[in-house]
Amino acid sequence: xxxxxxxxxxxxxxxxxxxxxxxxxxxxxxxxxxxxxxxxxxxxxxxxxxxxxxxxxxxxxxxxxxxxxxxxxxxxxxxxxxxxxxxxxxxxxxxxxxxxxxxxxxxxxxxxxxxxxxxxxxxxxxxxxxxxxxxxxxxxxxxxxxxxxxxxxxxxxxxxxxxxxxxxxxxxxxxxxxxxxxxxxxxxxxxxxxxxxxxxxxxxxxxxxxxxxxxxxxxxxxxxxxxxxxxxxxxxxxxxxxxxxxxxxxxxxxxxxxxxxxxxxxxxxxxxxxxxxxxxxxxxxxxxxxxxxxxxxxxxxxxxxxxxxxxxxxxxxxxx
Numbered sequence: 138x139x140x141x142x143x144x145x146x147x148x149x150x151x152x153x154x155x156x157x158x159x160x161x162x163x164x165x166x167x168x169x170x171x172x173x174x175x176x177x178x179x180x181x182x183x184x185x186x187x188x189x190x191x192x193x194x195x196x197x198x199x200x201x202x203x204x205x206x207x208x209x210x211x212x213x214x215x216x217x218x219x220x221x222x223x224x225x226x227x228x229x230x231x232x233x234x235x236x237x238x239x240x241x242x243x244x245x246x247x248x249x250x251x252x253x254x255x256x257x258x259x260x261x262x263x264x265x266x267x268x269x270x271x272x273x274x275x276x277x278x279x280x281x282x283x284x285x286x287x288x289x290x291x292x293x294x295x296x297x298x299x300x301x302x303x304x305x306x307x308x309x310x311x312x313x314x315x316x317x318x319x320x321x322x323x324x325x326x327x328x329x330x331x332x333x334x335x336x337x338x339x340x341x342x343x344x345x346x347x348x349x350x351x352x353x354x355x356x357x358x359x360x361x362x363x364x365x366x367x368x369x370x371x372x373x374x375x376x377x378x379x380x381x382x383x384x385x386x387x388x389x390x391x392x393x394x395x396x397x398x399x400x401x402x403x404x405x406x407x408x409x410x411x412x413x414x415x416x417x418x419x420x421x422x423x424x425x426x427x428x429x430x431x432x433x434x435x436x437x438x439x440x441x442x443x444x445x446x447x448x449x450x451x452x453x454x455x456x457x
Contacts, residue, residue, distance in 0.1 A: 246275045277320065288352070288426055299346035299433055303457045306375045306382060307336050309347060313354035314373070317362075330362065335374040341456035343382055345434050350384070350454070353430045356423045357386035357450050365390035365447075381436070382456050387449035393442045402428045402438065427452070 250268045259265050314332055343350070354373070361371045370389040375382065393401060400406050404425040428438050431452050442448035 244279065247272060247279075250275075281320075286422065288422075299349055301344050301346060303342050303344050304347045304350075305342055306340050306384065309343070309345075309350055309354065310334060310336060310373050310375065310384065312347075312351045313358060316351065316355050317358045320359075330369055330371065332358075333370070333372040335372070337375065337377075340375055341377055341382055343454050344457040345454055349430050350434075350452070353427045353452060354384060354386065356427050360423055361386055361388035361390065361448075364388075370447075377456065378453070380456050381453045383439070383451045383453050385449055385451040387447060389447040392444040392446055393440070393448055394444055398440060398442065401440075 250272050253259060254265070254268055259268065314334070317332075358371065358373075362369065365371070365388045372385075372387045374385045374387070376385070377383070402424050404422060406425075424438075427450075431438050431454065434454055436452060436454040439451040439453060440448065441451070
């Protein structure tokens with residue numbers, strides 16, 4: 138049964154609906170021989186329910202859907218942004234902790250060796266020379282850490298100015314290797330390391346800031362040395378592709394797991410998969426500085442890696 142108020146009953150023939158279909162509720166067919174006729178039940182024109190089914194109903198529905206979508210998308214974006222902010226905050230906290238540790242460790246060693254030498258307790262020239270070598274090594278490590286933080290600060294604030302010049306790839310690689318070997322001479326306990334270099338003689342020259350690119354290559358060499366166990370196989374090669382020249386540093390280290398391959402270039406980030414490495418020290422800024430330097434020259438960094446077999450980082454830079 139339908140209530141008498143708010144609805145209308147109309148007699149219709151066939152499928153003809155004499156009023157707007159939006160107000161239609163139901164129809165009641167007759168038995169034969171009046172089966173062509175039906176009694177249709179409609180909302181009365183003054184019934185508020187008609188507006189729920191009228192032409193404006195679609196507008197209200199679409200508006201409601203748009204509102205829901207906006208809320209869902211806005212909430213998702215907010216959560217993603219909050220997650221990124223939280224991760225960045227955590228990485229910054231780790232960075233401060235790492236840098237504090239990295240600064241404290243060489244300072245403690247320096248103070249200990251200086252106090253030992255001042256006390257006059259070492260009368261053996263060989264032991265004195267060993268202490269001086271360790272002092273030099275710790276001072277160099279402290280200086281390198283401070284310089285890296287300053288480099289990152291300049292890049293972050295956009296204050297890094299590149300002085301472009303036409304340079305030879307072989308010269309850049311030789312300077313980077315020379316700087317790397319100079320650092321390794323301070324580590325007297327390390328086994329000798331040779332670096333294999335492959336540079337085609339017909340390779341195009343580069344128009345770059347030579348010092349900045351040498352620093353980027355040095356960062357890659359330091360990482361390869363840091364995370365690759367003995368016997369180390371570190372190689373530097375160069376190749377050309379169109380108007381680009383690629384400078385590659387490869388190693389036979391543990392490789393980089395898939396979930397870390399995109400994040401290792403983020404500032405402060407350090408791979409959890411390398412936690413077991415006895416050399417896992419640093420600020421987490423090395424690769425982010427490398428990428429910033431290369432992007433500042435209009436280039437890009439390419440990573441090819443396989444877990445258990447090693448990694449290769451290639452700096453693609455514009456040729457002269």
